Amino acid sequence: MPGANRRAGAGAARRPRGARDREEDGEGLEPGAAARDLLRGTSNMSFEELLELQSQVGTKTYKQLVAGNSPKKQGSRPPIQNACVADKHRPLEMSAKIRVPFLRQVVPISKKVARDPRFDDLSGEYNPEVFDKTYQFLNDIRAKEKELVKKQLKKHRSGKEHEKLQQLLQRMEQQEMAQQERKQQQELHLALKQERRAQAQQGHRPYFLKKSEQRQLALAEKFKELKRSKKLENFLSRKRRRNAGKDRRHLPLSKE
Numbered sequence: 001m002p003g004a005n006r007r008a009g010a011g012a013a014r015r016p017r018g019a020r021d022r023e024e025d026g027e028g029l030e031p032g033a034a035a036r037d038l039l040r041g042t043s044n045m046s047f048e049e050l051l052e053l054q055s056q057v058g059t060k061t062y063k064q065l066v067a068g069n070s071p072k073k074q075g076s077r078p079p080i081q082n083a084c085v086a087d088k089h090r091p092l093e094m095s096a097k098i099r100v101p102f103l104r105q106v107v108p109i110s111k112k113v114a115r116d117p118r119f120d121d122l123s124g125e126y127n128p129e130v131f132d133k134t135y136q137f138l139n140d141i142r143a144k145e146k147e148l149v150k151k152q153l154k155k156h157r158s159g160k161e162h163e164k165l166q167q168l169l170q171r172m173e174q175q176e177m178a179q180q181e182r183k184q185q186q187e188l189h190l191a192l193k194q195e196r197r198a199q200a201q202q203g204h205r206p207y208f209l210k211k212s213e214q215r216q217l218a219l220a221e222k223f224k225e226l227k228r229s230k231k232l233e234n235f236l237s238r239k240r241r242r243n244a245g246k247d248r249r250h251l252p253l254s255k256e
Helices: 002-014 017-025 033-038 047-057 059-069 128-134 137-155 160-201 211-228 232-250
Strands: none
């Protein structure tokens, strides 16, 4: 036995100092067969012996070895797979721990984008003159529909059908009046543009009317049209009643 001790001492002496330091700090040990032999009887060791073993092999290596020999490691559940799927059309795998929502998108669907031609640049800019010339045939269709509604109104003198036809005829007349007013405003703008162009050709500086002045000109044209059609008195009477109703709202309530 003395010879064996001398050989062990000689082997320890031949090892470099850095290796011995790493073994003492626990950095040189790997969780292999030798380390597992050290921890094979840890279940029968006392707490003091476990602390001494931890100081010999190092805290990090000791925890790794204990976790490797732990029965919980062997019986632990498999790791959770990544939620990403290989096929993009396959439904997404949801975890059983999280409650699946009532409404969820299983298959991705391309969103349909509605396009309004009135506000889309692809339809070009709106030009009222070109629009009226292009859809001028609609005026003839509206006139025929108006005559048809009048004939139906003569047949139904009373009842719900009479009220519906009366409202329809009134709406068509209002649309026709609005179209005429819009046409008059376009003619007025065209006349002002031609006048400014003529002033520029004569060498004068063109004068641009304010919006208030344009409204006054449009109102004057409207009065001339009403006077020509002998509807000025009816228009003024309706205007007075409307203004009287607005003034009556601002009056204080009478105490009875």
